[in-house]
Amino acid sequence: MSQNITNYRRNNSFYKQNQFSSSSGVRNNLLILSFDLIREGECGIPYAIGSLVSYMQASDFYGDRFSHDHYSVNLLEHGVHTPLPNILPNLEYSKYRWIAISAYIWNEYLIHKLLHYLRKEKGFAGEFILGGYQISYSGNPQLDYPEADIFVSGYGEESLLRILTTDSPQKIWKEDVPFENLPSPYLSGAIPLEVGQKMIRWETKRGCPYKCSFCAHRDLANSKVNKHNLDRIYEELHLFHEMDVQKINILDPIFNVGKGYLEILKEMDRIGYRNLVSIQSRFELIGGDRGEEFLDLCENLNINLEFGLQTSDKLESSLINRKNDPTKIQHAMHELNTRNISYEISLMFGLPNQTVESFQRSIDFVIDNGCENITAYPLKLLRGTKLESQREEFQFREMTMGDFDIPFVVESNSFSEADWWQMKELADSLEPSQRVIKVR
Numbered sequence: 451m452s453q454n455i456t457n458y459r460r461n462n463s464f465y466k467q468n469q470f471s472s473s474s475g476v477r478n479n480l481l482i483l484s485f486d487l488i489r490e491g492e493c494g495i496p497y498a499i500g501s502l503v504s505y506m507q508a509s510d511f512y513g514d515r516f517s518h519d520h521y522s523v524n525l526l527e528h529g530v531h532t533p534l535p536n537i538l539p540n541l542e543y544s545k546y547r548w549i550a551i552s553a554y555i556w557n558e559y560l561i562h563k564l565l566h567y568l569r570k571e572k573g574f575a576g577e578f579i580l581g582g583y584q585i586s587y588s589g590n591p592q593l594d595y596p597e598a599d600i601f602v603s604g605y606g607e608e609s610l611l612r613i614l615t616t617d618s619p620q621k622i623w624k625e626d627v628p629f630e631n632l633p634s635p636y637l638s639g640a641i642p643l644e645v646g647q648k649m650i651r652w653e654t655k656r657g658c659p660y661k662c663s664f665c666a667h668r669d670l671a672n673s674k675v676n677k678h679n680l681d682r683i684y685e686e687l688h689l690f691h692e693m694d695v696q697k698i699n700i701l702d703p704i705f706n707v708g709k710g711y712l713e714i715l716k717e718m719d720r721i722g723y724r725n726l727v728s729i730q731s732r733f734e735l736i737g738g739d740r741g742e743e744f745l746d747l748c749e750n751l752n753i754n755l756e757f758g759l760q761t762s763d764k765l766e767s768s769l770i771n772r773k774n775d776p777t778k779i780q781h782a783m784h785e786l787n788t789r790n791i792s793y794e795i796s797l798m799f800g801l802p803n804q805t806v807e808s809f810q811r812s813i814d815f816v817i818d819n820g821c822e823n824i825t826a827y828p829l830k831l832l833r834g835t836k837l838e839s840q841r842e843e844f845q846f847r848e849m850t851m852g853d854f855d856i857p858f859v860v861e862s863n864s865f866s867e868a869d870w871w872q873m874k875e876l877a878d879s880l881e882p883s884q885r886v887i888k889v890r
Contacts, residue, residue, distance in 0.1 A: 478548075481541070484523070497635065498552065501640075554584060697726040699728045706731045733757055754794065769803055771836070797827075
């Protein structure tokens, strides 16, 4: 490892501490409980938690006015019916002033009983802080989660710090995050890496400029895309290269949008990073001189491109505000196949106006144009999305199923439940082994 990165980590206050040593002697203790989907080879600390922690650690108040502990529960190791005492750490919960929990669709099934259990059975008398997608896109989180005390809407770094360092009675927080100055969870050591780390998750920006009606990745208020400082990104890349990280999964909803993404790939190329990088991309953006340069870099690097096509049907794509352009998609797929660039396409079933036949046509479109790696996922009505508000218009009916009691759309005004199961069989015949959340 280069001397500059070694010194950076040695001088960082977080890197000098063990995970559970920080709260000793500090009265205002925070416990972060995260319920995660951590696959084999991944870091044990999720990226979102690492970003929160590195931001807290950079505060002048850390270690004096407050401190924290973090415990991750890997839900992939537990079934939905596993009793809470069997998955929670054996901690002295009464010593904490706050317990912070992120609420997502995959852990929604346990949030209410978890808060009740910690309060009634484990003696927690402090304040529950809830954040995550389920909070950000809730019309009234205080009504949806009456057991909780404080709510963080949107990106949580600044809001959480304000909660911990002020005595404000405010219940709902939504503070702007200074993205240009956010510390890196990797460079700070908040997410420690091993030499030869099998896989990490990484972001170069947050948010998406598009307005797909099924998706909750974008900022629903203004669709703003927030970019990280390029100097930070380059330094992280150097660290990943020197630590020989085997695979980088880039979290950006659309990597090849806006400005800066070509510079990031050029830096990967310049330093000779040739391990696998997985990028979420959009077909229509692969065009013109920038598209040609993007493909040149992907061809030279070890890149796998992921495309969320969802459907090739014009009406279906229009109804979900995806508006795919088949001609541009076919041209891009031809270029990818000619250059032998690795890529995969994901489809969705249960969409408005969809039928078994139209879903099959989408599969055929992808196969006929040369893609060999296809996945398909069932539609979920994510909180705060336009499709959720169109539940009655399309006569959506949901059924709770799967590993985490997630509600999926199984019937609409264009397909019956029997049709849905046929579509599921088609989806399972594609790449069933790649799914983390299984539907049974």
